Amino acid sequence: MGERPHELESKVLKLSRRNRARLAQRLISSLDHESDANAEKLWLDEAERRLAELKSRKVPAIPAERVIRKARSAIR
Secondary structure (H helix, E strand, O other), rough: OOOHHHHHHHHOOOOOOHHHHHHHHHHHHHHHHHHHHHHHHHHHHHHHHHEEEEEEEEEEEEOOOHHHHHHHHHHO
């Protein structure tokens, strides 16, 4: 991209309201996609870390029934 950001901004601001809205939507959507991909990687890393902790017995395994019971009582 050969244009500087301020030059591009100047051109974009000359677009019609409708075209600026479309462009804004596409730009925001492109950011959401990057954010989703990053979040997915972070969750995968977290899951792998937790699994390693369980396997090494750094943390105890808690039965699902107990976790569900505790969660239900917390929201009552």
